Amino acid sequence: MADNRSGAAHEVAHQEHGHPGARTYIMVALVLTIITAAEVAVAYVPSLRPVLAYILITLSAAKFALVVMYYMHLKFDSRIFSGVFLAPFSLALLVVVALVILFKLIPFV
Amino acid sequence: MNHAAAASSDHHYTATGLNTFKLGFWTLIGSESLFFASLISTYMVYKGESVRGPFPSDVFNIPLTSFSTFVLLMSSLMMVLALAAVQRGDRKGSLLWLFMTALFGSIFLGCQAYEFTHFYHAGLTLGTNVFGSSFFILTGFHGAHVLMGVIWLLILWVQALRGQLGAKDALTVEVAGLYWHFVDIVWIAIFTLIYLLD
Numbered sequence: 001m002a003d004n005r006s007g008a009a010h011e012v013a014h015q016e017h018g019h020p021g022a023r024t025y026i027m028v029a030l031v032l033t034i035i036t037a038a039e040v041a042v043a044y045v046p047s048l049r050p051v052l053a054y055i056l057i058t059l060s061a062a063k064f065a066l067v068v069m070y071y072m073h074l075k076f077d078s079r080i081f082s083g084v085f086l087a088p089f090s091l092a093l094l095v096v097v098a099l100v101i102l103f104k105l106i107p108f109v
Numbered sequence: 110m111n112h113a114a115a116a117s118s119d120h121h122y123t124a125t126g127l128n129t130f131k132l133g134f135w136t137l138i139g140s141e142s143l144f145f146a147s148l149i150s151t152y153m154v155y156k157g158e159s160v161r162g163p164f165p166s167d168v169f170n171i172p173l174t175s176f177s178t179f180v181l182l183m184s185s186l187m188m189v190l191a192l193a194a195v196q197r198g199d200r201k202g203s204l205l206w207l208f209m210t211a212l213f214g215s216i217f218l219g220c221q222a223y224e225f226t227h228f229y230h231a232g233l234t235l236g237t238n239v240f241g242s243s244f245f246i247l248t249g250f251h252g253a254h255v256l257m258g259v260i261w262l263l264i265l266w267v268q269a270l271r272g273q274l275g276a277k278d279a280l281t282v283e284v285a286g287l288y289w290h291f292v293d294i295v296w297i298a299i300f301t302l303i304y305l306l307d
Contacts, residue, residue, distance in 0.1 A: 022193060029186040036182065040175045043305045053306055060301035063182075064294050068289075071189050072290045078127055088139030090267050092146030099150040 019073050028070045035059050134284045138291045145295050148250060151302060152243040158239035167305045168231050170224065176219035178300045180254075184213035185293045188286045195269075198276040207282075210289065211262040214255055221252045229292060244303070246257045256294050261285050 039059050042048050048055065069075035072081050125132075188212040194202030225245070233241045265285060268274040274282070 006156070011185055019193070019196075022190060025189045025193075029183065032182045033179065033187075036175065036178055038169065039301065039305060043171070044163050053287055056301050056305050058123075063297045067185060067294050067297070069289055071185050071230040074289055078125070080125055080127055084132065085139050085142075089142045092142040095143070096150045096153065097223075100153050103154045106155075 020070060024070065026094055028066050032066060033064055036065050111272040117204045129281060129286060131287075134287055141291060141295075143299075144249070145182075145247075148243075148247040149298060149302060152247050155239040155243050159240040160213050162263075163231050163233045163237070163240075163302075165240060165244075168228050168233055168306055169307060170227070171304060173220060173224065174300065176305050178296065180213050180220070181217045181293055184210050184217070185238050185290050187213060191292060192279065192282050193283045195274060196276060196279045200269060200272070203245050203274060203282075204266065207262055207269060209232055211259050211266060212260040214262065214289075218252060218255055218259065221248065221255075234253055237286060247303070248299065250293070254295070258289050258292050261288065 042055050042059075044054065057093055068085075073081070187206050191203060191206030191210055194206055228241075233244075235242055235245045262285065264272060265282060268278075
């Protein structure tokens with residue numbers, strides 16, 4: 001198999017190692033920490049109760065995106081990896097949203 | 110692990126030019142997303158349906174969970190630093206960051222064990238109410254994934270200690286990292302949806 005590698009394979013393999021450096025990783029960790037602190041802080045603010053779910057889900061999505069893009073390297077790797085992950089993940093998200101709408105938001109189901 | 114190491118050193122590539130080991134692992138992560146989505150959905154559907162306590166507001170300790178969330182996020186930073194060290198062939202760095210990742214994962218598990226014990230003493234068990242059932246199954250499965258990750262990291266650490274983990278094995282460490290970060294993103298969702306959106 002090793003002998004069957006094509007030029008494209010070499011190229012992709014090279015691209016896979018084009019990962020960010022320690023400085024970027026630490027910056028991402030710093031942003032993740034700040035977002036987590038913000039999440040906990042807003043959860044304790046009574047006046048934000050009506051919009052709390054929207055704020056928390058947005059902040060959580062930002063953390064998710066940072067980890068997936070920078071730590072899991074999807075921003076730098078082949079788009080095929082992104083597709084292989086995002087297709088089932090989108091389905092998973094749809095399942096959660098559909099069940100919550102069906103059982104929690106539509107009355108008398 | 111030997112299969113993993115073999116896969117990385119033999120460099121098996123698909124017709125797309127992508128490594129089969131890494132592509133297969135991303136597929137596994139995709140299926141794991143559906144698995145955790147089913148558990149999170151179950152918790153959300155049964156949320157507020159318990160007819161007797163303890164209820165989430167009676168037992169949740171947000172400061173403790175925030176701390177364990179921070180620990181798990183920082184373990185992800187250490188994991189990428191471990192991968193960078195392995196890619197450079199830096200043995201000392203590999204040993205340090207792999208060990209620190211496993212240590213932070215263990216601290217997270219310790220927090221979870223403390224939390225579960227606290228809940229048990231507060232009268233919440235798997236069979237107390239639907240909150241207990243759905244909560245323990247969701248967080249228990251997540252904890253089991255973290256435990257598997259810690260074991261995997263310790264195996265890599267022992268390999269690094271024996272000088273068997275070099276730059277040629279970077280893909281093995283990268284895939285272990287993918288697993289670790291996936292466990293982290295699942296917790297990001299659990300922390301928000303289960304703990305903060307009580």
